[in-house]
Amino acid sequence: MTYPILKNLLKTPSGSLQIPLNPNGEINGADQDNKTSKPVQFSLIIPTYNERGNINYIIESLTRLLDPFLPNDYELIIVDDNSPDHTWEIAESLTLTYPQLRVMHRTEEKGLSSAVIRGWQVARGEILGVIDADLQHPPEILLKLLNCIQQGADLAVASRHVDGGGVSEWSLIRRFLSRGAQLLGLIILPSVVGRVSDPMSGYFMVRRRAIAGPILNPLGYKILLEVIGRGNIETIAEVGYVFQERQEGESKVTWKQYIEYILHLIRLRSRGRIARLRQQFNFPVGRFIRFGLVGLSGVFVDMTLLYLLSDSTTLGWELTRSKIIAAEVAIINNFLWNDRWTFGDLSSQQRGWNQRLKRFLKFNMICLAGLVLNVLLLNLFFNIFGINRYVANLIAIALVTVWNFWINLKLSWRVTQVK
Structure with missing residues (x-):
């Protein structure tokens, strides 16, 4: 099946990973249409890589949920990292059916965390969210998260470790690694990891004003750590959800993500000292940490x-x-x-x-x-x-x-x- 090529893609921002306070704020290389676009209440980022088997269903599901809840007051932004299966082309063709859908095709950068931030940079919403495209995050939980934000929370997190949460078919080893990573996080960075029950969650939403301003520097997949560690987060709400098994495509979780999680904790713990050490002595701290591991x-x-x-x-x-x-x-x-x-x-x-x-x-x-x-x-x-x-x-x-x-x-x- 062929898909119409509309060439109506969002331009990928460049420069630092910084969220503007104003939805129409100036961002290097960002889509200039934002300056004349009407702000919306909610912007949801869907990072993708080889998700052509899921993309149609996830957009249809999200639209069915959000249309009656936020009529004409939300947007869905797909940020695709140049998928070999051309996920972005399928997504772009869907914009004919779903006018609230926007698509960004990245060719110079890769990585889930930076994809989410680049999406937030061009977003028009006062509430910024992220959800996986692989259907492992149940879309219906979005409405509960939105209710938490509307009731005053700065950050609402979908958690596997509170009432109503869990995992479906995880092996004992994967459960052990997940809990071990959380325990390690509590040891290295308790002030951040200890604020939520599921610090490795990739399903959450945050008020723009709570994360706008600081230059973000995420590593790996776990962007929630960056949001809590560098944002101005006062009130946090958690909603339980059951992590689902992938229906289409292949899982992207590897041992590398656990290593990057540890490195990210160390980077946040240093509060810039690692960067200053690198600048002062020209010492490759990140490479040394990998060498040490x-x-x-x-x-x-x-x-x-x-x-x-x-x-x-x-x-x-x-x-x-x-x-x-x-x-x-x-x-x-x-x-x-x-x-x-x-x-x-x-x-x-x-x-x-x-x-x-x-x-x-x-x-x-x-x-x-x-x-x-x-x-x-x-x-x-x-x-x-x-x-x-x-x-x-x-x-x-x-x-x-x-x-x-x-x-x-x-x-x-x-x-x-x-x-």
Whole structure:
């Protein structure tokens, strides 16, 4: 089936991710029609990527709900990240049937959080909301959220963890990861995460005046953290909902989203100190955090092998030999992850097995130099100071982590920075 191409797409804003206080406010690169458009009470952003199987149904469902509740006083804005399945073309064709629908097709940026903010930047509503296009967020909950805002709340959140909330068919592992992420958030940033029962919710609405002004800097999928952490949110209401299973398309939740969630918490916790540190010392803090997280996986590999090789209940090998073998396996583990993730933007510029082998040899030599220091420190702490071998090993690893990161950044992946 072919769809009419209307070329009536919203222009994507550029510059900082900042919401104007006035719905017709000036935004770099934003759609200029906003200046003459009538403000509406409610603007709902629907970020999409490969959602052609769901888009028609979600628009029809939302329209059926909102037309009698807010007649001619709302808008739906689809923000599509250049979907390979051409979701934006289907959405644009729907504007002939649904005049309240507007479509933005992004080609220069990607990511759910920034998609939502770009949509809010061109929105005309005094209330700004977001809902997934995959039907996992029940549309009927919108009316309850709107009632909460109309009764005075600054932020209304659909929650899986209050009365009436839950998940439909989640595995035990996914439930564990979700709850674990929330617990970790309470430890790192209790002042933000502790204000809502479901800080990882992607289904909510907020008053424009409560979020307008600050420059937003979201990371990953969890934009609610950014709204609470940087907005002027006083009153929060929560409405229970049951998270539904996807009917069409594929889930976009991966392990990467959990890592980005942790990094986002750290960024909010720093209150700008990380950015100032980066500017003052030109130190790539974000890359170092990724390097450290990879290092944690290496610690697990290292400690496990050290136990299997050296403990008297297993092979009972001599400590130094066991440490060298365990460390080398951990080095290989760390290189693979760092080459793919920590320095992935750099290594992608130097493709091929020869280039990867060169990076691995450099990485190995630098880490072996760190290993010499690590072994010396391990024996010092264990044999001289009598510290438990595993605690001594953790201390030694921590002391050489900064060395390994900085030298690897300057040498192992240096060639990929040359233009």
